[in-house]
Amino acid sequence: MAVNKIAVIGSGLMGSGIAYVSAWNGIHVTMVDIKQEYIDAGMERIRTDVMTGIDKGKISMSEAEGLMSRLNATIDLEGAVKDADMVIEAIFENMKVKKEVFAKIDAAAPPHCIIASNTSSLSIDELATATKRPDKVIGMHYFSPVAAMKLLEVVIGEKTSEETIAAAIAVGEKQKKQTVKAKNSPGFIVNRILMPVLREAIILYEQGVATKEEIDNAMTTKAKFPAGPFTLGDFVGLDVAFNAMSTLYRELGDCFKPPEVLAKLVEEGAIGTKAKKGFYQYGAEQAEPEEPKGVDSDWLVNRITMPVLREAMILVDHGIANENDIDIGMKLGASFPAGPFETLNKIGKDKVRNELEKLHKELGECYSVPKYLG
Ligand SMILES: NC(=O)c1ccc[n+]([C@@H]2O[C@H](COP(=O)([O-])OP(=O)(O)OC[C@H]3O[C@@H](n4cnc5c(N)ncnc54)[C@H](O)[C@@H]3O)[C@@H](O)[C@H]2O)c1
Structure with missing residues (x-):
């Protein structure tokens, strides 16, 4: 027509x-x-x-x-x-x-x-x-x-x-x-796969594993993202991110539960660049960066990448979208430097399966191996 x-x-x-x-x-x-x-x-x-x-x-x-x-x-x-x-x-x-x-x-x-x-x-x-x-x-x-x-x-x-x-x-x-x-499904492609990047980064920060600066730096210099998750969150608006994550949490369960640090910042009105403070401070009042924890940046990238790849594979397992559309969507809609399936193929399915098996044992169901990996 x-x-x-x-x-x-x-x-x-x-x-x-x-x-x-x-x-x-x-x-x-x-x-x-x-x-x-x-x-x-x-x-x-x-x-x-x-x-x-x-x-x-x-x-x-x-x-x-x-x-x-x-x-x-x-x-x-x-x-x-x-x-x-x-x-x-x-x-x-x-x-x-x-x-x-x-x-x-x-x-x-x-x-x-x-x-x-x-x-x-x-x-x-x-x-x-x-x-x-x-x-x-x-x-x-x-x-x-x-x-x-x-x-x-x-x-x-x-x-x-x-x-x-x-x-x-x-x-x-x-x-x-x-x-x-x-x-039709919660978050469609882009918002659903983008959310684990932000959520994993915040959890690692919340648990004191790495500082915001270390995580942002690892994601931009090693993984070649145009912005790190904390900078991106501040730019998009932490209220917007919190609402998107809360919707996915309601519809899909605990693996999308907004971390407490995020909820607290939103409650305090620290919603990012538009409020001149979020994860970072903007304008005249600059906060001192935290003392680095010294965590390896390759480890950080891998730790954030695994749940992202897992979510992309779940979308295919559930017949929501195909690999090619997911790769295009994440590159054009969320400025991923490579599509999740391009990354999966580069790392290798066996290695990703091993990594997820380890994370699953250590951290629970939100890291289980999807059907896609057999
Ligand atoms: N802003 C974004 O980044 C973004 C991105 C993708 C999708 N969306 C979606 O697009 C939609 C619009 O978002 P937006 O950011 O443009 O919002 P907006 O607030 O800028 O614009 C909404 C407009 O709709 C008008 N409106 C409200 N009720 C109406 C009615 N009954 N009849 C006619 N007009 C009516 C309002 O007066 C307002 O001008 C939302 O569903 C949002 O989730 C937004």
Whole structure:
């Protein structure tokens, strides 16, 4: 099915980004929000992006005019969706509110229209129950900032049809995104596999095995990550990380339990760079780095890598995603220097099995050997 007209619901950070990449790539878009002032703010964000593109020589004046001519905005949701081929919802992350909006879209959109959600953590299957067209409901999980981030996770619900999946992938490709497929499940691919990096790092710090600086340093210099877990956590926001981990803990159990240090920092409002303090301090007040514990950086990288590889293998074991999509997702969505399966093959399955067997004996079920390793 050809998608020529999209309605984007929500003109916030993500909605305006999705509207921008759609209009930029030839799709007609109507962006919807609840108040004119929110729409104005969303349109202003898009105009700024367009102006930056012009300044950098990436967008010509006539391309900018073309882009803006394909873009409309309104507070009339029903009017915006009534002739749409696809609706992409990007409103607040709240199941009740999203379901209400899904029901409204379902009532007003034409029968062929696909309804997608940009949710980061909510169940696509539950969202689909708010409509009479669960076969046409799908997740389209973009990453922030939408214009710069290449990845689109296409999240497939139990009832999502093949035709809907193909249409979502085609729209993603038209928007110049690299698409990966994941079955509807907590955290999809990227958030689920990223979480053990942060959690393991915090646990090692909490237990006094290594300092934050030693762990960050090991992950950047040895494992070649662009940022260490503590720096990344502060940048993303410890509140965001804590919420994501708590959702996975609720849905998947103890192996995602947020460490106490993280909960305490969030409680104290030390939520990262936006609060000028998180794991580290920012601005004028710089804390002295802790005395190094002297732990070997190769050991640290290995210790953090094993649960990450394990989680990636569990996703394959459970039929949630395939190896190739997981590798692409982690490289493009979380800036992993190599995909988990590339790393697994480099280290060797036998060695990874031995390492996990040791950790399993020492630390328990969260390190058990997945079926994938036989
Ligand atoms: N921010 C991120 O990094 C990120 C990344 C991936 C996915 N997401 C997901 O994208 C969604 C939106 O996140 P955001 O960061 O853009 O939020 P945001 O707060 O910037 O924007 C949400 C917008 O939705 C509007 N809105 C709320 N209810 C509405 C309704 N009934 N009808 C129309 N508009 C309505 C709000 O007025 C607001 O402008 C969430 O589901 C979030 O989990 C966010």
